[in-house]
Amino acid sequence: MNDKIKPAHQVGPVSAFFIPQVMQIGIGYLSFQQIITKYSQQDAWLASLISGALSLGILWVVLRLLENERQFGMPDLFSIHTRIFGRRIGTILNLFTVTHVLLFAIRSLRSYIEIVHVWVFPQMSMFLFSLIFCLIAWYIVSGGMRTIAGVCLLSFIYLVPLSILTLFIVPHAQFENLLPLIDHSPAALLKSCYELTHVYLGFELLLYVYPFISNPREARKWAFRSALTTVYFYTTTLILAIAYFSQGELQNTIWPTVAYWKSVRFPLVEHIDIIAIVLLLWATIPKVCLCSWIIARAVKFTVPKIKMKYSLIVILALFIAGTTMIRTGLLVKQLNVAYTRYGALIIYIYLPILLFCQWIKKKRGRSAAS
């Protein structure tokens, strides 16, 4: 693989805003309120803030890792692994992190199909849908990083109306539901935080995309802005959910956000929820595209002979197989749990350790040199 990315294939620094943002906001947005209020009821918003702050911290770790690596060549996770741990262990670690990316893609696609099954077409063919979806993804990814970044940007634009839709329930919200303020033990809050991990996951994909972003100094600022926007977005939605539903009802509503949308009415159309779910296609496509691109790059990094355009087809076939194998909604839930655990392990434990290893390596290198 070439050491330098050609400027013609790079994307502007603002992409560091859109890409992590779009990766973070997705299907989790529809249902996260129920899961986290289980442990910390009306104080869940605090958990969201804590979790958001943690995500900012991890983002700092991610950017630190990448910036330290820049002087040694390509600033991405694959190069970090192979440089610090050698070719063999590095490849195993690459496999370990890329498995999470694979899980991320399959989980996004399968959760979307689940939503469609529940709210729109109970009998839609999973295979046919994922086939068409992956064909579109193939078409996009074959255009390279620039096209993927464009899809991320458009996805952000198309999701703005959805966040505006949420405002329609503000008049019906009962903000006294938030009281009593801060009435939970730190342990309960932390448990909620852990449950929230999966909605904040996604920004760590910067670890793979970073070399393709020009002007890293600006890009870093945009990345932090993106993380802050996500925190704002989730926290406000959560506060609205707590204010709109009673605690008892919230515990029994699997998709609270869809329930908001159902309550919105326009003179010309009813059931905004269906339209919103169609719009959520745009939340899913960038994830599938970017993940398949990352995995294809990983394959090329390990075996440079395999061209990305060929491995991409296999990867997308894998996505289709993965999604169609998960048959029931219960399995989807289990997949989400596994994904959250795996993700939490990577971002909260593995990445700080990796930064530490990088530091040690640097120290050793320096002492060996002197």
Added chain:
Amino acid sequence: MFWKNSKKKNDQGPAQPSKSIADLLVQLETNPDFNHFCHKSKTLTCWISYINTVVDLEYIHRDLLPALYSERVQCMKDIAQVVPIDKLIETRDLSVIQTSLLDGYFMIQPSKRSQHVYLIPCPKKQARQVADTEVETSIVGAHDSFVESLETNINLVRSRIPIPQFKVEEQRIGKLSRTRISILYIEGLANKANLNTTRQRITDLETVSVINANMLALMIGDNSQSFFPQFIDTERPDRVSGALYEGKIAVLVDGSPSALILPSTIVEFFSTIDDYSLNWPIASLYRLLRLFAVAFSVISSSLYVAALTYHYQLVPKDLLATLIVSRSSVPYDPIIEVLLLEVMIELLREAGVRLPTKVGQTIGIVGGIVIGTASVQAGVTSNILLIIIAMSALAAFITPNYRMATTIRLMRFPFILAAQMFGLIGVGLCFMFFVCHLLKLTSLGRPFIEPIYPMRVTDLKDSFIRLPSNMQGQRPLFLRTADKNRVNLHRTMQKKGKAKPDIDE
């Protein structure tokens, strides 16, 4: 072996160029309109040849021949001094001789088979008068449009850009046709890379002939498989000159009444010259109206199919009652109904275009009113659908560019089929495919949906909306022009800085 032989055979086809001037003359002499004769005066003997259907005979008989016959011409060298001409080409190059002769040059040879010839330009161009615009009409703008003659077209543009930086480059393309093509740009504004790409694409073209500019656009486009036209074609000289002032490049083809503007972005296909004659809020509203019309035209019939096949809960209660009443007598599924009407409208459109104007109008009236009403009364289609389809047909032709309008007309069919397959999700998937296709599309290597991706907020000032001219101080960023500013921004800022008087001061 076989292919080698066949290749050789191909090379010996009729397109074989003549080897010497004798061959050329023999080849041409079989034509009845070729004149080749010996001219003998007292002082000079020479051979004259020209093709009398492409030369200006009046000029030859009135000016050239009398001068040649005069006694002041002693030898070939005297021709330049005596004959009243502005240009005399002296050459031995056979290819120059051939193209010149065929372009209407007057050839003089000292002897019958002499390689050394003198060429005098006297071409006659049959061209239509500059007439009113027909495709892109304008209410308050200029009314002249391009014609089929390259000289007239360049004249129309040059009279609007009277500066020495305005450059016209001429090339000939087409293996057989050798059609003249002009690349127009303003030096110091047009981006060099764009210019080189244009030149290269035109010179690299492997083609037999180029008949018109749109054909050229398809051949030099970035993606020839795409539904979407990638370069604007226009018949308006004012639009071309406006684009040149912006830093774009225009390409004119001899014999074609339209010019290509390169590079273009998709929003430019929806702007007209009239937008710039109205004040900015009105112009912006009309642009937004056009974009809404396009969206409506593309997805309205597919939404009908989706809503009535799968998602009737989307339709409000009161409207649903009307829909049920109007559809109660229709025996088919919504998809059959929609396809029937859509195909009918397509037929009407094609029939109206291909027939002479007067008959075409009659066809439109007969088709639109009689068949429409009859099909509703017969219970083949519902009348609500008739309204939707008619409106979407109308909306498609709001697009000022004809090629874009046809794209938009045809784009609805994949949407209708997708809506039948997956309902609204299908419409969403189809929309996503088209948007991603646009995202990948480039025009002369520049992104096609430019102000949106890559996001250039400053370029939005003249895209979906048109901001007032005092905010248009900079040329579009995506053209990467050599001179970014249209006006001296420093001076305008200084003027703005002046204290404005208070009320009643």
